[in-house]
Amino acid sequence: MRGHTEFQEERGGPRAGGVLIRLAHDTRLRLAVLQVLMLAVVLGGVWWLAHNTIANLSARGITGGFGFLGRTARFPIAESVLAYRPTDSFGWAFLVGLGNTLFLTVIVVAASTILGLGVALARRSAHPLLAGAGTAFVEALRNTPLVVQLLFWYAAATLGLPNIHAALTPVVGVILADRGLYLPRPVIVGDAGPFLATLVTGAVATGLAAWLARRHVRWTVLVAALAVAAVWLHGGLSWSLDRPAMGRFNVTGGISLSPEFMAVFIGLLLYSAAFSGEIIRGGIDAVDRGQWEAARALGLDEGTVLRRIIIPQALRVIIPPMTTQVINIAKNTTLALAVGYPDIALVTATTINQTGQAVEGIVILMLVFLSLSVAASVLMGWYNRRIALVTR
Numbered sequence: 143m144r145g146h147t148e149f150q151e152e153r154g155g156p157r158a159g160g161v162l163i164r165l166a167h168d169t170r171l172r173l174a175v176l177q178v179l180m181l182a183v184v185l186g187g188v189w190w191l192a193h194n195t196i197a198n199l200s201a202r203g204i205t206g207g208f209g210f211l212g213r214t215a216r217f218p219i220a221e222s223v224l225a226y227r228p229t230d231s232f233g234w235a236f237l238v239g240l241g242n243t244l245f246l247t248v249i250v251v252a253a254s255t256i257l258g259l260g261v262a263l264a265r266r267s268a269h270p271l272l273a274g275a276g277t278a279f280v281e282a283l284r285n286t287p288l289v290v291q292l293l294f295w296y297a298a299a300t301l302g303l304p305n306i307h308a309a310l311t312p313v314v315g316v317i318l319a320d321r322g323l324y325l326p327r328p329v330i331v332g333d334a335g336p337f338l339a340t341l342v343t344g345a346v347a348t349g350l351a352a353w354l355a356r357r358h359v360r361w362t363v364l365v366a367a368l369a370v371a372a373v374w375l376h377g378g379l380s381w382s383l384d385r386p387a388m389g390r391f392n393v394t395g396g397i398s399l400s401p402e403f404m405a406v407f408i409g410l411l412l413y414s415a416a417f418s419g420e421i422i423r424g425g426i427d428a429v430d431r432g433q434w435e436a437a438r439a440l441g442l443d444e445g446t447v448l449r450r451i452i453i454p455q456a457l458r459v460i461i462p463p464m465t466t467q468v469i470n471i472a473k474n475t476t477l478a479l480a481v482g483y484p485d486i487a488l489v490t491a492t493t494i495n496q497t498g499q500a501v502e503g504i505v506i507l508m509l510v511f512l513s514l515s516v517a518a519s520v521l522m523g524w525y526n527r528r529i530a531l532v533t534r
Contacts, residue, residue, distance in 0.1 A: 195501060202498075210497045211236070217492055219484045221400050232493055239489030240510060246403075246485065247472045247514075250410045254471070255464075257411065258418030263448075265423055276419070283416035289480050291413055296405035296481040303401075306392060315385040315396070323399040324386035332379040340373045402483040406475075414471050421467060425460035426452060457529050465522035469515045476511075486510060 199206055211233035219226050223241040226234065264276030283291070300320050304310060309319035317324040330337070344366025351362035386396030429452050437447040476487040487507065494503040 199501075206499075206501065208499075208502055210493075210499050210502070213497075215493070215496075217496060219489070220482075221398075221403065221484065232497070235489050235493065236486065236506060239484060239486035242483070243472070243475050243485045243487075243510075244514075246406060246410070246475050246478070246483075250407065250414055250471050250475075251468055253411050254414035254418050255422075257415035258422050261415055261419030262423035262426060265419065266426065280416045280419060283413050284420075288409065288413050288474060289477050292405055292409040292477060292481050295409045296401065299401035299404050306388075309388065309393070315383070317386050317388070317393055317396075319393075320401065321392070322401055323404060324393045325397045325399070326383040326385045327395070327397045328381055329384050330379055330381050332377055334379065336377060337370070337373050337379055340370050344370055400483075402478075402481050405481045406478045406483045410471065410474060414467065414474070417467055417470075418464070421460055421463045422456070424463075425456035425458075428459045429455045454529070458526075461522060461526040461529070465519055465526075468518045468522065472514045472518065473511060 196206070212231050214228075215230055215232045215235045216228050217235075218228050219235065219238055221242075222238045223245045224238045226238045230238075261276050261279060264272050265280065267273045267276070303318060303320040306319045306321050309317050311317055315326040348359065348362050348366055351359050384395050386393045386398075433451055433455065434447060437451050442450075475485050478485045479488040479491060482488070490503045490507045494500045497503075
């Protein structure tokens with residue numbers, strides 16, 4: 143006759159209890175089961191969201207997919223780095239908006255870093271007025287919403303400036319009015335194609351030499367400069383300035399910077415400089431004070447000490463948080479639509495209104511900024527490894 147234990151094992155009692163006991167005491171098994179359950183919940187949520195999205199789009203008669211990118215856009219873009227016409231496709235409109243975003247990001251990153259250095263040095267100054275001005279600048283801009291600052295600068299550019307018939311000319315060749323800022327534009331006279339091709343080739347060769355063989359960088363730069371000069375002289379090229387001039391109804395010639403661009407650029411510049419200044423100040427303060435004292439004991443002036451000794455060491459502390467700041471600047475450009483600057487966010491919004499492809503438009507926008515963030519992280523990480531201390 144079988145025992146009571148064997149009978150329970152056949153029915154699965156002790157075995158089921160053993161599994162539960164093992165699950166309660168085996169940490170790895172418990173974590174694996176929890177991860178499987180979490181994965182199932184995530185996949186279920188994604189399936190539910192996709193199913194409902196497809197059902198709602200079908201109910202509204204909207205066809206999914208990215209086929210709309212090849213259709214004619216039929217909407218204007220007021221200003222752009224790349225050439226654009228309303229007869230171009232939606233895909234090209236996205237690229238034009240991306241070009242505006244990249245252009246704005248690059249110039250704001252460069253200008254805010256330079257201005258941030260000045261703010262950091264002002265805050266560290268022993269002069270109470272200069273230090274107070276730096277502190278007031280940082281506190282006022284960091285504690286005010288960026289969109290409010292953009293609207294303020296847009297109002298200042300459109301309402302605080304005279305109309306085009308009473309435009310200001312602070313410098314010869316510069317015109318400032320409520321329609322924008324007009325600046326002289328350098329123009330190459332002659333066939334500039336070979337010259338530009340040589341210039342790009344020299345820049346690429348210099349970059350490759352700096353990456354692959356640092357000892358040959360100087361020779362590469364010299365050869366590239368000589369090649370560019372030879373092409374310039376051989377082609378008989380020259381350059382001139384196309385200065386803006388007042389016409390009957392508007393300004394002709396030169397470069398035109400719209401009030402929207404000026405508002406976005408000034409607002410992003412000042413807002414980002416306040417954060418960059420604090421990052422730079424923290425990096426400078428992280429350098430041991432003995433470095434300053436040793437350099438001064440050698441008779442070096444303050445500028446040389448800062449440029450040759452302090453900043454190279456501070457960069458190791460500055461670069462990691464500055465990476466986040468660069469990414470934030472790129473993402474903050476999306477607020478340009480608040481003042482009407484046609485960056486990729488505004489182009490996406492306009493495209494969604496025209497086509498109804500909301501999901502596809504948002505996906506494109508997310509992928510663009512994800513790519514920009516990853517590219518900035520990789521580039522800044524590479525530079526951070528280049529300047530890192532080498533230990534043996």
